[in-house]
Amino acid sequence: MREDNNHIQTEFIKGALMYKKLNKPIEAYPRLVKFLNLTSGSDNYSLLRIKSKEYIREIDNLIEVN
Secondary structure: OOOOOOOOHHHHHHHHHHHHHOOOHHHHHHHHHHHHHHHOOOOOOHHHHHHHHHHHHHHHHHOOOO
16 A cells, blocks of 8 residues: 555544454554654644544553553
């Protein structure tokens, strides 16, 4: 799949789908982290950033990361 930096939110969408629909938290994790990194320092995507952080915390708990 081709990467498109014009649509940063696709990283969130892919990560969320992998985690919630496909039940693949390990594969979702780097996409959610990438989304947060790409949007750091930006007020855009604030709701998606909040949800990404929530999903990352949930995944951390699933894999028992402290």
